[in-house]
Amino acid sequence: MNADAQHEAVYGAPSEMLAVRDDLTPMLSQYADLCEAHDDALVLFQVGDFYEAFCGAAEAVARTCEVTLTKREDSTGTWPMAGIPIDNAAGYLERLLDAGYRVALADQVEDASEASGLVDRAVTQLITPGTVVDEELLEAGRATYLGAVAREGDDYGLAVVDVSTGECLVTGADRALALEELERLAPAELVVGPNCDLPTLSFDPMETPFEEGAFDPETARETLSRYAPRPEAVVESTVERRAVGALLAYAEYAQGDSKLEYVTRVTRFDPREFLQLDATAIRSLELFDSRGARAGSTLFSVLDETACALGRRRLEAWLRRPLVERGAIEARLDAVGALADDALSRADLRDHLSSVYDLERLVARISRERASARDLRSLKTTLDRVPEIRETLDGVDSGLLSDLRDSLDELEGVRDHIDRAIVADPPQEITEGGVIAEGYDAELDDLRGTAEDGRAWVSNLEAHEQERTGIDSLEVGYNQVHGYYIEVTNPNLDRVPDDYVRRQTLKNSERFYTPELKEREEEILRAAERADSLEYDLFCEVRADVATESARIQAVADALADLDVLRTLADVAVANDYARPDFHDGETEDEGSNDGTSAGIEIDAGRHPVVERTQDEFVPNPTSLPQGGVALITGPNMSGKSTYMRQVALVCILAQMGSFVPANAARLPVVDRVFTRVGASDDIAGGQSTFMREMSELTEILHNATDDSLVLLDEVGRGTSTADGLAIARAATEFVHDEVGAMTLFATHYHDLTDTADECEGVFNLHFSATQTDGEVTFLHSVAEGPSSSSYGVEVAHLAGVPATVVERARNLVEAGDAGAEATGTETDGDEGSNTKPGQRSAHTRPADDTRPADGNTRHTDDDTQPPRDGPESPQDGTLAAYVDGLENGHRTADGDDHHETDPTADAVARDVADELREADLVDTTPLEALNLLSDLKRRLE
Numbered sequence: 001m002n003a004d005a006q007h008e009a010v011y012g013a014p015s016e017m018l019a020v021r022d023d024l025t026p027m028l029s030q031y032a033d034l035c036e037a038h039d040d041a042l043v044l045f046q047v048g049d050f051y052e053a054f055c056g057a058a059e060a061v062a063r064t065c066e067v068t069l070t071k072r073e074d075s076t077g078t079w080p081m082a083g084i085p086i087d088n089a090a091g092y093l094e095r096l097l098d099a100g101y102r103v104a105l106a107d108q109v110e111d112a113s114e115a116s117g118l119v120d121r122a123v124t125q126l127i128t129p130g131t132v133v134d135e136e137l138l139e140a141g142r143a144t145y146l147g148a149v150a151r152e153g154d155d156y157g158l159a160v161v162d163v164s165t166g167e168c169l170v171t172g173a174d175r176a177l178a179l180e181e182l183e184r185l186a187p188a189e190l191v192v193g194p195n196c197d198l199p200t201l202s203f204d205p206m207e208t209p210f211e212e213g214a215f216d217p218e219t220a221r222e223t224l225s226r227y228a229p230r231p232e233a234v235v236e237s238t239v240e241r242r243a244v245g246a247l248l249a250y251a252e253y254a255q256g257d258s259k260l261e262y263v264t265r266v267t268r269f270d271p272r273e274f275l276q277l278d279a280t281a282i283r284s285l286e287l288f289d290s291r292g293a294r295a296g297s298t299l300f301s302v303l304d305e306t307a308c309a310l311g312r313r314r315l316e317a318w319l320r321r322p323l324v325e326r327g328a329i330e331a332r333l334d335a336v337g338a339l340a341d342d343a344l345s346r347a348d349l350r351d352h353l354s355s356v357y358d359l360e361r362l363v364a365r366i367s368r369e370r371a372s373a374r375d376l377r378s379l380k381t382t383l384d385r386v387p388e389i390r391e392t393l394d395g396v397d398s399g400l401l402s403d404l405r406d407s408l409d410e411l412e413g414v415r416d417h418i419d420r421a422i423v424a425d426p427p428q429e430i431t432e433g434g435v436i437a438e439g440y441d442a443e444l445d446d447l448r449g450t451a452e453d454g455r456a457w458v459s460n461l462e463a464h465e466q467e468r469t470g471i472d473s474l475e476v477g478y479n480q481v482h483g484y485y486i487e488v489t490n491p492n493l494d495r496v497p498d499d500y501v502r503r504q505t506l507k508n509s510e511r512f513y514t515p516e517l518k519e520r521e522e523e524i525l526r527a528a529e530r531a532d533s534l535e536y537d538l539f540c541e542v543r544a545d546v547a548t549e550s551a552r553i554q555a556v557a558d559a560l561a562d563l564d565v566l567r568t569l570a571d572v573a574v575a576n577d578y579a580r581p582d583f584h585d586g587e588t589e590d591e592g593s594n595d596g597t598s599a600g601i602e603i604d605a606g607r608h609p610v611v612e613r614t615q616d617e618f619v620p621n622p623t624s625l626p627q628g629g630v631a632l633i634t635g636p637n638m639s640g641k642s643t644y645m646r647q648v649a650l651v652c653i654l655a656q657m658g659s660f661v662p663a664n665a666a667r668l669p670v671v672d673r674v675f676t677r678v679g680a681s682d683d684i685a686g687g688q689s690t691f692m693r694e695m696s697e698l699t700e701i702l703h704n705a706t707d708d709s710l711v712l713l714d715e716v717g718r719g720t721s722t723a724d725g726l727a728i729a730r731a732a733t734e735f736v737h738d739e740v741g742a743m744t745l746f747a748t749h750y751h752d753l754t755d756t757a758d759e760c761e762g763v764f765n766l767h768f769s770a771t772q773t774d775g776e777v778t779f780l781h782s783v784a785e786g787p788s789s790s791s792y793g794v795e796v797a798h799l800a801g802v803p804a805t806v807v808e809r810a811r812n813l814v815e816a817g818d819a820g821a822e823a824t825g826t827e828t829d830g831d832e833g834s835n836t837k838p839g840q841r842s843a844h845t846r847p848a849d850d851t852r853p854a855d856g857n858t859r860h861t862d863d864d865t866q867p868p869r870d871g872p873e874s875p876q877d878g879t880l881a882a883y884v885d886g887l888e889n890g891h892r893t894a895d896g897d898d899h900h901e902t903d904p905t906a907d908a909v910a911r912d913v914a915d916e917l918r919e920a921d922l923v924d925t926t927p928l929e930a931l932n933l934l935s936d937l938k939r940r941l942e
């Protein structure tokens, strides 16, 4: 392994130790050896009850874990040293991981009391973000993946394993798809094969350098054959084999070079078998993470009514990977429907599943020989619920549910074995006895009997000796150092019999033993010690026996996880009034259907599943998006455009994961991908400007969308000059419509874009509106046909708390702009809000072939096939020109009001501002520069 340059002073053997290598004490020499052998990690070296680090590593540990930096002195030098208590290591290890360190635990691997000379130590575990197995360092409801990527020409292999559960997945794809899949799986740590040339990823995995040899096709075959008898059967190409082979080789290395017995199945999948959701879509639809006012409210959080950790991880996997196979989707929907209709079974299931332990992680711990007796008991408790769960499912009518019920193996043998072998409430430690149940092993029972008899003899001894000696105050006791003793106070010493042997002198008394007591003591201790060690051996045998059933237990875990998710989806559907979606075959209208239903997306009274939970009153909206249709959505800021678009995507995603949907009804096609270009976010880490990022996301969509895709575009083109932005938006709309044929929702503030509906058959306008009373704007949040006529941007600025003078001034400017627009022949319609009322559930019943706005509110320019260019004729310049003229003629507005005389200084400032505006080269202005300029001008006007 190569040392990580970044951690040079911390990883590898300390140079100051190497300088005096031959003189080092045996222990430090052992430390230096282990550091050299594991120079890709910070070695924590067990010394008694502590993990110690020395020199540079000690400084890192002291700094990161906030522990004292001490020193160890010997004849060869003074070595900085820092340690963390082994019993309490988890929190410190977490800090080291968070700080980006890889940690190697060098444990004492022989009993210090039995060692002759130096205790043997070895690295037993590497702790890195992708290889952690300790419960305290893992998130219960989330898979933690270790990943590996391999490349052969244009083909990539990608494999991940969750070392805490044994789940192992492998896939192969071209670069774009492989990267998308990598983003979706987001492994915490990544082993990257030769020449993979990965770009900056949106998540931040630890990249681990590992022997290139592990990626060699033959070596990889050999590694994989330890997990699959026929390696060729689980992968479809060499590059996939190389990825999964190297992955497992590294995972073995991290577990102290041992096979991961609990990886019982390597599952190959094709990304195309799932609804493709790239990282951008997952992020912008806020499936798992959200920012802003609703931070923490995500689709996952709305759905997460799971009863156990197995279910929680499975729910996440289903949401990340909705299906595209209609049969499988319907099977899930049938199951959810059956449970939704059966409140009793649902409640019973919830009750049973909530006492289910994390079987996947339990099995992994059992296989890794890390499970305690309590873990085995937890396994038994979980298996106890299986017959009850099966019974609950007896009457429920769904193919999938009965399949799951049938795969719930009751594992009676395992259950009985644990029950017979392990006491009901075992201690946490497995080496100190009290673990194995009575009656399980005859030899153990004998030993325990001997020890018990001995103790009984001792407890009778006190009365016996009191009687024999006549000393009433005589006491029999025990302590760790001296063992059993007979204590006689000083005044009675003259009555002590001859067979008493002095053991210890105290201030007021003497302690004795008799030869018989000593004999009994040895017998008791021998029996107890032998019993403890026999118990440990027996426990390990039981654990190993259970481990041989890993695959069967994992199958039960799998079924329980699915059940918990189906039950959860049913609960959520009932609690939130979701409806079962209907799927159709897409492309054309269903044969025989004459009810005007199209082959696209039809949603009756759809809601946004997250926003509706945070909003007092959510206004449901209909959606009618034909196959290949492009809906241009206009409307004021804050009117609900983004929410509406996202809710359509979320309905499709929910439906394809097998969930009911937030709507009265939904008739849907199976979509192959959901693309989003939503919101402008800077990718500073990736070195891209807002606009660059926007354009690369757009490129991605235009290249990869198909006529089965759903595309959401939110304000495409906003990040550049108005003219360019509009041109790009228009060209993109035409391209999506003419070439791609994807179902598209496009929210825009470019009102001129709405003209596209006149040119392209499948393009139509929708709008959101608002009403204004006494200067106060009320958003209706209700979608209606046709384009919007007003943006209310100024009112939103007012709502947001922009100072009144600025708002007032902006209002005047807008009025001036409208006048200018009229002067240049740009028409605005006057129907705003005419067809909707607050709270109204507007019915959007557009026939599939009617792609034009029904109300005739089309806006016209002189040449509405061409996007306007910057120039005196364009509406934008018309607006600006009117404004500037107004200023120069002594008016602040273009409506003829003369406010000029009031403040000559203000006028001078305004003129300066106008000059600067006139000279500004908007085409070459970046959004940030524009913002700065605007803010400066505003400040001066104020």
Ligand SMILES: Nc1ncnc2c1ncn2[C@@H]1O[C@H](COP(=O)(O)OP(=O)(O)OP(=O)(O)O)[C@@H](O)[C@H]1O
Binding pocket: 611, 615, 617, 618, 619, 620, 621, 635, 636, 637, 638, 639, 640, 641, 642, 643, 644, 747, 781, 782
């Ligand atoms: N259907 C609805 N019912 C009730 N409230 C809604 C609805 N849709 C949106 N809202 C509320 O309005 C807010 C603004 O919505 P949204 O962000 O979708 O507006 P927008 O038109 O996309 O705004 P902008 O153009 O500024 O991006 C939401 O955060 C939500 O609180």
